[in-house]
Amino acid sequence: MKIALALLALGLAGCAGQATQPGILCTAGEWDMPPAYHGNPWAPGGVGVARSFVFEALFDYIPETQKLVPRLGRSYHEEGHRLIVELEPGAVWHDGHAFSAQDVVATFQIGFLKGMEIWSYLDRIEAQDEHTVVFHWKIDSPTNRLLALTEPIVSPAHLNQQHLAVIQALPRGGQTRDLEAEGARRELLFAERPPLPIGTGPFRMRKVTASDMVLDRFEGYYRTQALKGVRIARWGRNEVIWSYLYAGQLDAISPACPYDVAQEILRRNPSLSARKPSDMNEMGLVINCRVKPLNELTFRQGLAYGLDRDAIRQLACGPGDTSQGLSLGLVPSQAEHWLGPQFSKGLTRYNYNPDKARQLLVTPERELEIMAPAGFTDLALLAEAAASQMTKLGVPASVRLVQGELYAQLLMEGKFDLAAVFGAQMGPTVHPSTSEGRFFARDAQLEKACGLPRNSQAEQWVADLRVSMDADQSRELCTRLARLQNESVSFIPCFEKRLLVFVQEGPRVTGWPAPDSPLWSAAPLGVERLYCSLAVQGYLRPAP
Amino acid sequence: MKKRLLLSLLTVWVALTFTFVLVRQMPGDVLHTLALQLQNTHGLAYAQAREMAKLQICYDPDEPIFSQYCTYLSNLAHANLGRSTTYRIPVTQILASALPWTVFITFLSAGFSFALGVTLGFWTAWRRGTWLDPALTFYATLTQAIPDFLLGVMLLLVLGVQLQWLPLRGAYSAETDPGFNLPFLVSLGQHAILPVLAFSIPAIGSWALSAKATATSVLGEDYLQVARAKGLKPWRILRDYLGRNAIVPLISSLATNLGALLGGSMLIETLFGFPGLGYFLAQSIGTRDYPLMQGLFLLSTLAIVAGNLSAEWLSRRIDPRSRR
Numbered sequence: 001m002k003i004a005l006a007l008l009a010l011g012l013a014g015c016a017g018q019a020t021q022p023g024i025l026c027t028a029g030e031w032d033m034p035p036a037y038h039g040n041p042w043a044p045g046g047v048g049v050a051r052s053f054v055f056e057a058l059f060d061y062i063p064e065t066q067k068l069v070p071r072l073g074r075s076y077h078e079e080g081h082r083l084i085v086e087l088e089p090g091a092v093w094h095d096g097h098a099f100s101a102q103d104v105v106a107t108f109q110i111g112f113l114k115g116m117e118i119w120s121y122l123d124r125i126e127a128q129d130e131h132t133v134v135f136h137w138k139i140d141s142p143t144n145r146l147l148a149l150t151e152p153i154v155s156p157a158h159l160n161q162q163h164l165a166v167i168q169a170l171p172r173g174g175q176t177r178d179l180e181a182e183g184a185r186r187e188l189l190f191a192e193r194p195p196l197p198i199g200t201g202p203f204r205m206r207k208v209t210a211s212d213m214v215l216d217r218f219e220g221y222y223r224t225q226a227l228k229g230v231r232i233a234r235w236g237r238n239e240v241i242w243s244y245l246y247a248g249q250l251d252a253i254s255p256a257c258p259y260d261v262a263q264e265i266l267r268r269n270p271s272l273s274a275r276k277p278s279d280m281n282e283m284g285l286v287i288n289c290r291v292k293p294l295n296e297l298t299f300r301q302g303l304a305y306g307l308d309r310d311a312i313r314q315l316a317c318g319p320g321d322t323s324q325g326l327s328l329g330l331v332p333s334q335a336e337h338w339l340g341p342q343f344s345k346g347l348t349r350y351n352y353n354p355d356k357a358r359q360l361l362v363t364p365e366r367e368l369e370i371m372a373p374a375g376f377t378d379l380a381l382l383a384e385a386a387a388s389q390m391t392k393l394g395v396p397a398s399v400r401l402v403q404g405e406l407y408a409q410l411l412m413e414g415k416f417d418l419a420a421v422f423g424a425q426m427g428p429t430v431h432p433s434t435s436e437g438r439f440f441a442r443d444a445q446l447e448k449a450c451g452l453p454r455n456s457q458a459e460q461w462v463a464d465l466r467v468s469m470d471a472d473q474s475r476e477l478c479t480r481l482a483r484l485q486n487e488s489v490s491f492i493p494c495f496e497k498r499l500l501v502f503v504q505e506g507p508r509v510t511g512w513p514a515p516d517s518p519l520w521s522a523a524p525l526g527v528e529r530l531y532c533s534l535a536v537q538g539y540l541r542p543a544p
Numbered sequence: 545m546k547k548r549l550l551l552s553l554l555t556v557w558v559a560l561t562f563t564f565v566l567v568r569q570m571p572g573d574v575l576h577t578l579a580l581q582l583q584n585t586h587g588l589a590y591a592q593a594r595e596m597a598k599l600q601i602c603y604d605p606d607e608p609i610f611s612q613y614c615t616y617l618s619n620l621a622h623a624n625l626g627r628s629t630t631y632r633i634p635v636t637q638i639l640a641s642a643l644p645w646t647v648f649i650t651f652l653s654a655g656f657s658f659a660l661g662v663t664l665g666f667w668t669a670w671r672r673g674t675w676l677d678p679a680l681t682f683y684a685t686l687t688q689a690i691p692d693f694l695l696g697v698m699l700l701l702v703l704g705v706q707l708q709w710l711p712l713r714g715a716y717s718a719e720t721d722p723g724f725n726l727p728f729l730v731s732l733g734q735h736a737i738l739p740v741l742a743f744s745i746p747a748i749g750s751w752a753l754s755a756k757a758t759a760t761s762v763l764g765e766d767y768l769q770v771a772r773a774k775g776l777k778p779w780r781i782l783r784d785y786l787g788r789n790a791i792v793p794l795i796s797s798l799a800t801n802l803g804a805l806l807g808g809s810m811l812i813e814t815l816f817g818f819p820g821l822g823y824f825l826a827q828s829i830g831t832r833d834y835p836l837m838q839g840l841f842l843l844s845t846l847a848i849v850a851g852n853l854s855a856e857w858l859s860r861r862i863d864p865r866s867r868r
Contacts, residue, residue, distance in 0.1 A: 033819050035641040036631035045631060115582075173612040179592060183599050190632060210819030211714025233713060244712060247705040274552055397692050403830050443580075 008531035023542030024229035025509050025531065026251045028235045028244065033210045039197035041154040042114060043190040047197040050213050052528035053230050054094075054199035055152040058085055058104070063280075063430045064521035069537065072099065072153055072200060076145075083148055093156050094204045101127035102157035103200075108148075110155050110166045113186045118147040119172070121467075135531070141467045142474070143429040150428060150525070156198060163189055163490035202536055203230050205242040210234065226270070226541040227490050227509065238377055245502055247270060251509045254501040254527045256377040259318030262500055275501040275512075276319040277520035280331050280426040283317065283382055284493035285370065285418045294417060296370075296403045298360045300489040304350035306357030306393045307386055313495035316381035320495035321331040325349040327489070328482040329436040331424050332496050338432045338478045347486045357393055367396040371410065372418040374401040379420040382494055386418070411449045419449065428525050431473070433466040436481045439491070458484055499523050506543035513539055552849045559845040560620075560838070564613055567837050568605075574629065574832035575605055587640065603629055603834065616838070625842070626835030630827065635839035638824055641844070645715055646813075646820035650805040652736060653743035658798050661748040662791065665755025669763060669790075670782055680756065685751030693811040696742040700815065703738060711735050713817035739816045743809065754797065759790040792863045799855035800848070812816075 023083065031037060041047050047054060057074030068076075076085045091099035108125050110120065110448045111206025123138035135148050157164065166185055171178055191206040196205045202225045203215040213232035217225065233250070235241060241255040246267050257265070266272055285307075310322040321332065326349055328335055335343050368390065372383035383399045390397040397418075402410060410416055427434030439446045445452065458481060465477045485491070501523060503512040513519045513534065522530045534540045575597050582593040598604050619626060625635035668676045687695070706713040716722065719733040762768070763786070771781045813822030821840055828836040 032631060033642075033823055035637055036628070043632070077571060141581075179596065183596055187599070207718055209716070209718050210823070211715060211817035212718035214718045231718070236814050236817055238712075240700070240713070240815060240817075243697070243705050244698050246701070247712065249712065387641065405574065405577055405831055406571060408580075409573060412580055 020154075021228070022508055022544075023226070024231055025227055025229070025540065026231045026233070026249060027531065028233040028241055028250060028253050029213075029528065030235050031208065031213065031232075034208060037208050038193035039195060039205070040190070040192050041109060041152075042195060043192070048208075048213070049232055049528055050197065050205055050208075050215060050230075051152065051154075052201075052526055053215055053532050054197045054201045054205055055154045056199070056201045056532070056536075057150045057152045058087070059149040060098075060522065060529070061146060061428075061525065062471065062518055062522050063151050064333050064518035068149060070531065070534065071533075072104075074148060076149065078145070081137045081140065083137070083145060085133050085149070086134075087131040087133065088130050088222055091200050092220045092222070093158075093200055094198045094218060094220075095156070096220065097156060097158050099153075099200050100130045100157070100209050101133040103155065104133045104153055106155040106157040106160050106164055106230050107153045107311075109164055110160060110189065111151070112167060112170070113182055113189065116147075116151070116367075118144070118151070121147070127280055139467055140469055142469060143433070143466070144215075146429045153200065154197075158456040159198070175339030178350065184434070194390065201490060202227075202532065223536060224237070224538075225535055226538070227535045228542065233234070234350045237375075245272065248272075248504065248507075250502070251504045252501065252527075252531050253511075254499045254523070256317075257500050258377065258381065259314065262318060265502070269504070271506055272502050272504050273512075274319075275338060275515050275523075276498045277501065277504060277523045278321075278331070278333050279497040279499045280334075280430060280524040281422045282323065282424040282493045282496050283320075283330055283379065283420070284323070284327075284491055284495075285382075285386055286423070286446055286449045286491050287418055287489070288414050288416055288449070288451055290414050291417060293362055293364050297489060300360065301348075301350065302357045302493075303390070303395070304489050304492050305353045306395075307389055307494070308352050309494045310352070311389070312382055313386040316378045317495055319495055319498040320499050321498065322495050323493040325351040326482075327423070327486045327491050327493050329424055329439045329485040330432055330478065330482065331426050331435065334426060334432070334435075334492075335482075338475065340475055340479075343479070343482070347483060350489070350492075354393065361393060361395055363394050364396075367398055368417040370397055370398050371402055371407065371416040373407040373489040374403050375422075376420075378497070386420070386494075396465045397453045412445065414449065414451045416449075419447070421449070422497075422535070423493050426524075432478050432481075433462060436465060436478065436485075437462050439485055440481060446491060450488075452488060452490055455484070499527065501527060508543055509540050510542050510543045511539045548853065552853055555849055556842075556845055560842050561613070563838060563841040563845075564616060565609070567832075567834050567841075569610065570832065573605070575603065620842075625839040627834040628828070628833055630831045630833040630836065635835050638836065639821070639839055639843055642819060642821045642824055645818060646822070649739050649813075649818060649820060650737060650802065653740045653747065653804050654798060654805060656740060657744035658751055658794075659748035660744075661751025662755040662787075662794060664748070665752035665757075666759045666782055666787055666790065668752065669756045669759035670778065670786065672760065672763075680749070680752055684753050687746040687749045690746070691734070692742065692746070692809065693815065695745060696738075696815040698811055699741055699745075700740055703741075710737050727770055735816075737859075738817055739812055742812050742816070743805075751794070755790065755794055758793055759786055762786055762790045765789070794861060795862060796855040796859045799851045799858055802847075802851050846864075 029049025032045040036045060038045065041046060041051065041055065056071045058071060059068040060071055061068055072088050072091055074086045074088050076083060082434055087101060093099060105125050105127050112119050112470065121137055121139045121141045121144050123136045126134050128134050137144055163185060202218055202221045204218040206216050207214040210367055211234050215230040217228050233244060238255050241253060242257065242261055242265060244250045245253065246268055248269050248271065262274065287294050287300055289295050313320050313322045323332060326344060330338055370383040370387050372380045380401060387397040387399050411419055424435040425438060426463060440455060441462045442459055461477045461481055465474060468474045468477060505512060522533065575594065578597040579590060579594040579625050582596050627633065628635055628638060631638065664680065700712060703710045711734055715732065715735050716728060720728040720731045722728055768781065768785055771785045810822040810826040813820045814826060824836060825840050828840060
């Protein structure tokens with residue numbers, strides 16, 4: 001009885017501890033639990049989900065309007081092969097040290113060790129003065145500007161002096177790189193484990209526990225920003241996040257969520273609403289073309305005709321957009337932009353046609369297996385729906401859920417029949433070279449997965465696309481790659497994924513942009529980054 | 545007892561050898577995966593990327609397994625469990641941080657479920673034939689049939705979300721500072737309730753059924769008839785006569801169960817964001833972090849062996865007959 005009373009007393013005391021705090025943005029994410037947690041943004045594990053609140057880039061990018069919103073950068077201009085950026089003079093690091101052009105240089109120099117893509121095009125970077133930084137390009141590329149301007153600045157020069165001189169002296173040429181020296185320096189860099197990260201962002205990390213990250217408003221921030229802080233709950237599992245949403249404990253979050261669960265959450269918590277921006281990727285099934293009967297083009301075509309993608313989309317990703325029977329290596333909503341209005345001309349369109357599918361399909365000698373990554377609700381549901389439809393078509397199929405690390409390996413080694421994957425992905429620069437590169441670039445993940453012979457011509461087209469500054473040439477290259485991808489039927493796209501971003505108006509935070517605001521198009525570049533950007537731009541404010 | 549200790553040491557050695565080989569036979573090659581990543585991000589040839597990956601995670605699968613095993617044993621002799629390939633810190637540091645939380649939650653859960661379950665079982669045996677009997681069987685069957693994870697989600701939804709009586713996650717509020725201070729201790733207690741309930745609810749039924757069975761076998765003994773004839777109060781007979789004799793085999797089971805529980809429950813700890821061994825076990829399996837996996841399995845083996853030893857020691861202390 002005494003124990004029961006004590007538990008009841010503790011429980012009731014717990015009620016008082018859950019009072020809402022206006023001005024605190026609550027979201028969820030993942031990070032390494034202490035004692036594994038550390039504040040080194042370069043080392044594995046790193047800063048975790050707090051990265052987007054602690055660090056900031058020179059500019060924030062809004063894909064829909066193609067607008068760059070100033071953060072640490074005040075303005076920029078281009079002169080020949082140079083990009084010149086004027087920096088915010090009032091910015092300071094969380095330890096009180098003034099922010100300068102040297103910090104930008106430090107970030108990109110150290111980024112070389114981590115294989116930053118920009119170094120494929122960047123010759124050097126220099127601090128012209130305290131608040132001006134200059135990027136010197138060795139190769140022009142349509143993605144150069146975004147790669148430079150949207151990279152978070154994470155390395156205070158005053159804390160990284162010991163690395164910078166050594167890294168700057170490392171040879172950069174493809175054949176002359178000193179890998180041993182790079183590796184040794186990388187190890188030294190990774191070995192640094194400050195307890196908390198130091199950034200220039202509007203929020204400063206105060207505490208990390210196994211279940212929560214506590215960030216407070218950085219009072220030295222160079223702009224007025226109304227939110228008092230951020231609390232981040234550990235993600236754990238999707239079911240946990242749904243529970244938190246139900247309870248009104250989160251103000252913004254984007255979990256994978258079956259349609260009926262989303263509807264129930266919205267019904268039970270009326271202060272929540274949903275935003276559905278495109279995630280700039282396409283989900284579908286990659287086919288292992290090494291194994292029988294999937295090595296037969298007609299069989300693959302039969303599958304492409306036989307799958308009801310709209311039914312799959314309804315089950316796996318309610319807000320998504322059903323693919324229209326084309327596999328272009330591009331996200332469908334971007335197809336017209338990059339391929340022109342006649343983009344489907346001459347391409348085989350695999351619309352849902354079960355009769356035609358039955359003509360093309362043969363009953364295999366064994367049950368086919370669709371692999372899906374455990375923990376990815378949408379991909380797992382996609383696999384389930386596809387397996388069920390294939391079985392009805394006379395092609396028995398089952399689903400195998402595989403853990404993350406192993407999943408990637410089995411995919412690359414071709415140890416599967418079909419696998420639920422992200423296909424076309426536009427990446428942070430929203431450029432088709434990233435998307436087509438996933439199918440055709442050297443060591444492309446999806447090309448390795450499907451096992452079709454390496455196509456060196458397509459590899460060259462992707463390489464050309466990466467550096468093409470001519471719109472017509474880019475369109476021509478995209479068209480060739482799209483045709484090649486569509487006719488090979490190595491990937492069956494099911495739907496363009498749309499994020500389901502739940503936002504809560506009050507009781508802590510208010511001011512979320514309307515569902516049709518172009519600002520939401522930045523969500524696929526990092527949804528936490530967007531929340532932080534909205535706070536800095538003055539949209540988010542404490543609930544009254 | 546010396547013989548028993550030696551046997552326990554042998555058990556530990558066999559278990560650690562077995563797990564050493566077993567974890568390396570698991571599908572998935574972390575080095576290969578990392579090498580492919582490095583190949584893509586750094587524009588290197590595969591062989592170069594693989595060498596770089598070896599350096600990064602300090603693990604060379606090309607080294608003969610016997611040689612790896614010898615190194616492992618030698619390090620173990622110096623209390624060196626190696627460095628986690630994922631987190632890049634000593635495994636002992638991770639274990640030292642996570643173990644107290646798992647010990648706290650499992651001992652609390654086991655103690656709570658044992659005390660309640662055994663009392664309930666004894667009382668049911670004492671009042672056999674009444675409604676308590678089928679009610680206990682129904683409760684035990686129901687709670688054993690519900691998966692741990694589902695039970696955890698249900699508790700979270702009812703007590704955390706709907707009623708908002710209890711905090712939803714973590715071991716303590718992030719607003720308190722760990723230490724011997726009242727806010728922290730109160731917060732610790734509040735946060736422990738949900739995971740303890742998730743562990744205990746099925747265990748209570750299980751303990752109650754076992755206790756009922758052992759108590760029923762004692763009920764016909766002469767000394768109980770004598771106690772009744774003396775007119776002692778039922779509660780006293782239950783505690784001093786029935787309980788004292790029937791509890792011996794249950795205490796042995798409790799010690800063994802505690803050992804097994806120390807391995808941590810991945811699902812419950814993940815669900816409630818509890819910083820115990822279960823979280824690290826789940827992560828290490830996912831990332832094929834061999835040193836961490838081995839450290840956790842070793843700890844689990846040691847806990848089970850220690851549980852068995854203490855069960856034997858306890859039963860000797862409590863029951864003089866077992867000393868013969």
